[in-house]
Amino acid sequence: MDDNVAKFLEERLGGEQYAKLTKISNGKLYDFIAHFIKLLDPASVFVCDDSTGDLSYISEKAIHDGEEQRLAMNGHTIHFDSPLDQGRDKEHTNILVDPGEEMGPEISTRDRTEGLKDIGEVMDGIMRGRQMLIVFATLGPNGSEFAIPAVQLTDSPYVAHSEKLLYRPGYEEFIRQGEQAHFFKFVHSEGELTESKTTKNIDKRRIYIDLKDDTVYSANTQYAGNTLGMKKMAMRLAIHRGSQEGWLCEHMLVMGIHGPHGRVTYFTGAFPSMCGKTSTAMLDGESIVGDDIAYLRKIDGVVRAVNCEHGMFGIILGVNSKDDPIQWKALHAPGHQVIFSNVLRTDDGGVYWEGKDAAVPEHGVNFKGEWTPGKLDKDGKPVPASHANARFTLGLGMLENLDKNVDNPDGVEVSAYVYGGRDSDTWVPVEESIDWAHGIVAFGASIESETTAATIGKAGVRQHNPMSNLDFLSIPLGKYLQINVDFAKGAKWLPKIFGVNYFLQSRHGKFLNGKNDKKVWYKWMELRCNGDVKAIKTVTGWIPEYKDLAPLFKDIIGREYTHEEYEAEFSLRIPENLSKIDRVIASWKNSTHDTPEVLFTELEAQRARLLEAQKTFGDEVKPSQWSVIA
Ligand SMILES: Nc1nc2c(ncn2[C@@H]2O[C@H](COP(=O)(O)OP(=O)(O)O)[C@@H](O)[C@H]2O)c(=O)[nH]1
Ligand SMILES: C=C(OP(=O)(O)O)C(=O)O
Ligand SMILES: [Mn+2]
DSSP states (O other): OOHHHHHHHHHHHHHHHHHHHTTSOOHHHHHHHHHHHHHHOOSEEEEEOSSHHHHHHHHHHHHHTTSSEEOSSTTEEEEOOOTTOSSBOGGGEEEEEOTTOOOOTTSOEEEHHHHHHHHHHHHTTTTTTSEEEEEEEEESSTTSTTOEEEEEEESOHHHHHHHHHHSEEOHHHHHHHGGGOOOEEEEEEOOSBOTTSSBSOGGGOEEEEEGGGTEEEEESOOOHHHHOIIIIIHHHHHHHHHHHHTOEEESEEEEEEEOGGGOEEEEEEEOOTTSSHHHHHTOTTSEEEESSOEEEEEETTEEEEEESOSEEEEEOTTOOTTTOHHHHHHTTOTTSOEEEESSEEETTSOEEOTTOSSOOOSOEEETTEEEOTTOBOTTSOBOOSSOTTOEEEEEGGGOTTBOTTTTOTTOEEEEEEEEEOOOSSSSOSEEEOSSHHHIIIIIGGGOEEEOOTTBSSOSSOEEEOGGGOGGGOOSOHHHHHHHHHHTTTTOSSOOEEEEEOTTOBOTTSOBSSOTTHHHHHHHHHHHHHTTOSOOEEOSSOEEOOHHHHHHHHHHHHOOOOOHHHHHHHHSEEHHHHHHHHHHHHHHHHHHOSOOOHHHHHHHHHHHHHHHHHHHHHOSEEOGGGOOOBO
């Protein structure tokens, strides 16, 4: 290490912390830390290793600094973000690009020189009087070819505490990898805080992704989707690095679906934020590997996936003891650390959230302050007890349905991709693609979903969201689609691709399926992946036969599944599918300059088949009207 850097670090860290840091021999790491101590100018620095002692230091500091409050249940705490800081800030999240670097209108960018200058000014001295926490993590199973070491600098003990729960420890991994650690860097400051310990200068909220230096900056925000470097910020760096190295980072759950005779078939599932990943990954009777972000590689020609995380930052809205028994149990298990955010803190030190199956408390405190039932805001609108994007943060280790392969260094063998979104009127509940390219294009690249409270802005607006990954893309859309289609190259065999739709409504706007119906779709897909059931060939893909679904409904959710329900759900709505093709093609044309030809050929072929079917059958085709079953 350069002598000046060493001297500077020893001075600023002090003996003990300096000794901890220099157990890692990596010159780039020292330069990175020294540079940002100079810029952010913290009063002190704490180097967090993998010990439980250091975890306690962080969790105690979150309480002491008032960023978390203890709850009645041992190990449980609550954190509030500012009312203006309740979701991902897409508008102020920019990929830094050099002049001439094209990302297309869907990906918000900023000139790299300008962005670095701006963040330098915003973060200049921002940590004065506060302590810088240095957190190390590994993205992916330690020691595996998937593993990426990551380091985060932050002045928020809540953010550091969350990362300790959500990610695999990385300090020992950094020591192991030494000079060759090719690590991701995150620099975060929550900035000046209000009386209630939430970010004050929201107008100076900035999230900049610097791909050239594998560094993400986040300032003046606390909401985890904007500040946990290892989560949504690392996704952007991983998508970029994967595109160069031939692997993928996807916004996907990974889970084991349990079939007959103890068979476990592994699935991935890509749904936009708040559209079903966590609730699917937590289906009782199945086993979870991950609920949000997957790294996929071909190993010996087989598509394999890992959860790059090791925890869950899940939406708590609507979680109830009937539909979500495993989550419910995890949220009531004393002695495990659980951080609740933006729910209602009740007077007896408990928590309440919208949709919880419990009595509505008479009084409490939420992200907007004091709350009583019927409270109205200044515009006379009811103030909910908890925010729609309220979350819980916990480590996977406490989940009873944790899959045994969660830390397998080779990941799990992927038999199925599932794509879905909040689609009220077009896709049937479950359908298998005709082949790989058709699946990637007509399902993945065609996802449209209504926006939700996970991002700041208007909810309920139908938005094109290719592979549910649009918010996190750091490469042009066309290139992203191409690397997904090309992922098939060199594979000995490929996962089947399915489209699912949990949100299909009748023409009168009523949901056609209950939350638990998805259990049946996954069991059917598992049978399909293993050749145990035939399916009906339609012009948009393969749909289940009624005779295979009815017994599954009986066995799994104990109810009659009538033929009328089946017809209402699985009849092909031709006009809706045709207008979807128009929207998706237009969106791809407007969103990027580099859409691969395969998108147009696959969708035009689908359009031709739909028009042919419309001529024969009219606007709606019942499952029984198709002729091929295989
Ligand atoms: N109507 C309906 N809502 C669902 C279903 N599955 C999940 N949701 C709702 O979707 C929201 C978030 O789902 P979640 O799985 O946390 O989304 P994630 O952000 O993709 O992990 C919650 O409000 C759930 O109640 C379903 O099958 N039907
Ligand atoms: C935190 C997020 O993840 P999820 O997909 O679970 O909403 C997010 O997207 O902001
Ligand atoms: Mn989720």
